[in-house]
Structure formats: C-alpha cells, structure tokens
Amino acid sequence: MSDFSSGLWHWYITIPTLLGIAGCAWLLWTMGKHRASDPIKSIGGGESVESTGHVWDEDLRELNNPLPRWWVGLFVISIVFGLGYLAIFPGLGSYEGNAGWTSTGAHQAEVAEAVQQLAPLYARFEQAEIPALQADPKAMGIAERLFLNNCAQCHGSDGRGSKGFPNLADTDWLYGGTPEAVIASITQGRGGMMPPMAAAVGSADDVANVVQYVLSLSGKATDPASASLGAGKFAVCAGCHGADGHGNQAIGAPNLSDRTWLYGGSVDAIRHTIEQGRHGVMPAHESKFSSSQIRLLSAYVLGMGQSQ
Ligand code: HEC
Ligand code: HEC
Structure with a gap:
C-alpha cells in the first residue's frame, strides 16, 4: 500500500518501471533478429563475421x-514474471494489485495467528489470583519479558523509575497498590494533573515559604521560620494533597509527607512544581494487551514492591 503525498509519485514510479520493462523487451526483440554465425568457420576465416572491432592480444577478436x-x-521469463507480479501485487505506484495483498494485512494476519497460538498459554492466567501468578515462575518469566519490552523504557528495567516516572518497586503508590488500582493504571493509563499554583499562593516570598513548609512535612525544612509562614498558604494545596499533605490516590496527588519524590525533593524542584505545575502521563495499554497479559504485568509490578 502506498501513502503518497502527491499523485505525481504514482506516475514517477509507474512510468519509468513500465518503460524499463518495455525497453528490455524491445532490446531483446531487435537483438534476437540476426542469426548467430558459426564460430569455428569464422575462426578459419571461411565466412565473414560481424565483429565489434575490439581486438586484444593481436588476434583475440570480440x-x-x-x-x-x-x-x-x-x-523473456523475467519480463513475463515481472509483469505478472506487478499485476498481482502492489508495486506500480499506488496501484494496489488485483490480489488485494497489503503489508498491513499480512502483518495483521501474522499477529492474529500468534494471538491464536498464544491464547491457550494465556488462558490459564485469565482467572488466576494475583498471589498464585506471583508464585508461578513461568508466569513471572512471561511477565518480566512483557515488562522489559513495554514498560522499562519509562520505569527502568528494575522498575525503580526516574524523575517524573514513578518507582514501581517500592510500596509507595500514587494511585494505590491494590490489584484493582494497578490493573486500572495499566489498562486505562493515568495522567496526574497539578496546575501551576504560584499565582494562587501569592508573592515569590510566599512561594518560598510554601516550599519550606512542604519540606517540613517530611522533616527536611532548612528554614523553620519560613516553613511556619508557609503553613497558612498550604490551604490552596490541601484540596488535592490533603490538609496534612498525605496526598490523594483518587487523583494521583502524591503524599508530600514521605521521603519519596516523583520530581525530586530539592528546593528548586519543589519551587518548579509550584510555579509550572506537573502533568505526568502514563499511556493506556488497553489496546496493546489482552486482559490476561495485564493481569500478569500487575502481578509482576506488585511483586516488585513486595520484595522490598
Ligand atoms: C511513556 C512512559 C511510560 C510507559 C511506557 C509506561 N509507563 Fe507506567 N507510568 C508512567 C508515568 C509518567 C506514570 C505516572 C503518571 C502520573 O504522574 O500521574 C506511570 C504510572 C504507572 C503506574 C501507577 C504507579 C503508582 O504509583 O500508582 C503503574 C502501576 C504503571 N505506570 C505501570 C506501568 C506498566 C506495567 C507499564 C508497561 C505495560 C508502564 N507503566 C508503561 C509512564 C509510563
Ligand atoms: C488540582 C490538584 C492539585 C493542587 C491544587 C496542588 N497539587 Fe501538587 N500535585 C498534584 C498532582 C496530581 C501531582 C502529581 C503530578 C504528576 O503526576 O505529574 C502533584 C505533584 C506535586 C508535587 C511533586 C511531588 C513529588 O513527589 O515530586 C509537589 C511538591 C506538589 N504537588 C506540591 C503542591 C503544592 C505546594 C501545592 C499548593 C501550592 C499543590 N501541590 C497544589 C495535584 C495538585
């Protein structure tokens, strides 16, 4: 199948291809007209032979x-084969060929076949409880490969994440660490939304004070006086992070009173969060995986946290 941006490309490919084949046929036809001479006789010099005029080593003539x-x-066979092939398969510009073959279709057929072959393998994971899956080395082997191929680029091959990508190998969860919550995170994806809050907080000093207050929640404030001034301003944050800063898993607002940071626990990182907001996106995997594959992945992810 072709996705040309302009119809010109269709002709740019079709015309030279057909002209090329026609040219070959013409060459064969005209060249085939004269008869071959007898080389033995011509060497003996008994008959006049058409020569190209090229001579090597004194008497070696072409x-x-x-x-x-x-x-x-x-x-002739190649020409017939080429024309037949171009009639059946897509090859001439945007002409689709009369066999209805497409590379997308061929790929989909292969995927469908693989899914069908794997179905019995996955079927036994469909109804299994999460702890039973975690205890099954074969199931966890499959889950690990799924994780490494599809999740590790964001969450790290050990699941420990990095700035903006949550650590899945701890017991701290943005959206909850129950099987239901993890399955929902993977299936539907997640998008934590913290709007820019500087204007709601007030002046630059107010923001600096709130930063100190946030640090004080996990016992890390460097300026306690500033932190106590910030406490009053935290009211605008409490709607999402809770009055005590413990967070809210329903909207993925992180717990600010622990020592786990999604974006870093430095003064600069926290100020940046308040001034610019944050919006981490976990893509939905619904269309990519079957429900048994998502169960396997969830069991694997939950297992990483339990082994801490
Ligand atoms: C493109 C990057 C990306 C990929 C790929 C990705 N994730 Fe995520 N994931 C994220 C981000 C970012 C978040 C946090 C979202 C937020 O901040 O609201 C997240 C959140 C999560 C959470 C919720 C964590 C919590 O603390 O509640 C789970 C569980 C999760 N991912 C599992 C997976 C699994 C399993 C895969 C592979 C199938 C995967 N992720 C693939 C970026 C990704
Ligand atoms: C509308 C809800 C909402 C409000 C209001 C809000 N936050 Fe947030 N905050 C969030 C969400 C959701 C996240 C996670 C963003 C993500 O997943 O990318 C977050 C992330 C953070 C982080 C990063 C935590 C980490 O682990 O790195 C800090 C710090 C923070 N907020 C502080 C504040 C402060 C201070 C205020 C008040 C000035 C505030 N937030 C107001 C929803 C909110």
Whole structure:
C-alpha cells in the first residue's frame, strides 16, 4: 500500500518501471533478429563475421553474436514474471494489485495467528489470583519479558523509575497498590494533573515559604521560620494533597509527607512544581494487551514492591 503525498509519485514510479520493462523487451526483440554465425568457420576465416572491432592480444577478436537461446529465454521469463507480479501485487505506484495483498494485512494476519497460538498459554492466567501468578515462575518469566519490552523504557528495567516516572518497586503508590488500582493504571493509563499554583499562593516570598513548609512535612525544612509562614498558604494545596499533605490516590496527588519524590525533593524542584505545575502521563495499554497479559504485568509490578 502506498501513502503518497502527491499523485505525481504514482506516475514517477509507474512510468519509468513500465518503460524499463518495455525497453528490455524491445532490446531483446531487435537483438534476437540476426542469426548467430558459426564460430569455428569464422575462426578459419571461411565466412565473414560481424565483429565489434575490439581486438586484444593481436588476434583475440570480440564477435557480435546474439545471446544464446536459453539465455534469451531467461530474459523473456523475467519480463513475463515481472509483469505478472506487478499485476498481482502492489508495486506500480499506488496501484494496489488485483490480489488485494497489503503489508498491513499480512502483518495483521501474522499477529492474529500468534494471538491464536498464544491464547491457550494465556488462558490459564485469565482467572488466576494475583498471589498464585506471583508464585508461578513461568508466569513471572512471561511477565518480566512483557515488562522489559513495554514498560522499562519509562520505569527502568528494575522498575525503580526516574524523575517524573514513578518507582514501581517500592510500596509507595500514587494511585494505590491494590490489584484493582494497578490493573486500572495499566489498562486505562493515568495522567496526574497539578496546575501551576504560584499565582494562587501569592508573592515569590510566599512561594518560598510554601516550599519550606512542604519540606517540613517530611522533616527536611532548612528554614523553620519560613516553613511556619508557609503553613497558612498550604490551604490552596490541601484540596488535592490533603490538609496534612498525605496526598490523594483518587487523583494521583502524591503524599508530600514521605521521603519519596516523583520530581525530586530539592528546593528548586519543589519551587518548579509550584510555579509550572506537573502533568505526568502514563499511556493506556488497553489496546496493546489482552486482559490476561495485564493481569500478569500487575502481578509482576506488585511483586516488585513486595520484595522490598
Ligand atoms: C511513556 C512512559 C511510560 C510507559 C511506557 C509506561 N509507563 Fe507506567 N507510568 C508512567 C508515568 C509518567 C506514570 C505516572 C503518571 C502520573 O504522574 O500521574 C506511570 C504510572 C504507572 C503506574 C501507577 C504507579 C503508582 O504509583 O500508582 C503503574 C502501576 C504503571 N505506570 C505501570 C506501568 C506498566 C506495567 C507499564 C508497561 C505495560 C508502564 N507503566 C508503561 C509512564 C509510563
Ligand atoms: C488540582 C490538584 C492539585 C493542587 C491544587 C496542588 N497539587 Fe501538587 N500535585 C498534584 C498532582 C496530581 C501531582 C502529581 C503530578 C504528576 O503526576 O505529574 C502533584 C505533584 C506535586 C508535587 C511533586 C511531588 C513529588 O513527589 O515530586 C509537589 C511538591 C506538589 N504537588 C506540591 C503542591 C503544592 C505546594 C501545592 C499548593 C501550592 C499543590 N501541590 C497544589 C495535584 C495538585
């Protein structure tokens, strides 16, 4: 199948291809017209032979004889094969071929076949409880490969995450660490939304004070006086993070009173969060995985946290 941006490309491919084939056929036809001379006789000098005029080593002459018949036959077969192929399969610009073959269709057929072959393998994971899956080394082997191929680029091959990508190998959860919550995170994806809050907090000093207050929640404030001034301003944050800063898993607002940070626990990182807001996106995997694959992945993810 072709996705040309302009119809010009269709002709740019079709015309030279067909002209090329026609040119080959014409060459074969005209060259095949004259008969081959007898090389033995011509060496003896009994008959005049058409020569290309090229001579090497004094008497080695290049004769202009037509191609052997079997060779011509091969050319004719190639031309017929080429034309037949171009009629059946897509190859001439945007002409789709009359067999209805497409590379997308071929890929989909292969995927469907693989899914069908794997179905019995996954079927036994469909109804299994999460602890039973975690205890099954074969199931966890499959889950680990799924994780490494599909999740590790964001969450790390050990699941420990990085700035903006949550650590899945601890017991701290943005959206909850129950099987239902983890399955929902993977299936539907997540998008934590913290709007820019500087204007709601007030002046730059107010923001600095709130930063100190946030640090004080996990016992890390460097300026306690500033932190106590910030406490009053935290009211605008409490709607999402809770009055005590313990967070809210329903909207993925992180717990600010622990020592786990999604975006870093430095003064600069926290100020940046308040001034610019944050919006981490976990893509939905609904269309990519079957429900048993998502169960396997959830069991694997939950297992990483339990082994801490
Ligand atoms: C493109 C990057 C990306 C990929 C790929 C990705 N994730 Fe995520 N994931 C995130 C981000 C970012 C978040 C946090 C979302 C937020 O801040 O609200 C997240 C959140 C999660 C959570 C919720 C964590 C919590 O603390 O509640 C789970 C569980 C999770 N991912 C599992 C997976 C699994 C399993 C896969 C592979 C199938 C995966 N992720 C693939 C970026 C990704
Ligand atoms: C509308 C709800 C909402 C409000 C209001 C809000 N936050 Fe947030 N906050 C969130 C969400 C959701 C996240 C996680 C963003 C993500 O997943 O990318 C977050 C993330 C953070 C983080 C990063 C935590 C980490 O682990 O790195 C800090 C710090 C923070 N908020 C502080 C504040 C402060 C201070 C205020 C008040 C000035 C505030 N937030 C107001 C929803 C909110």
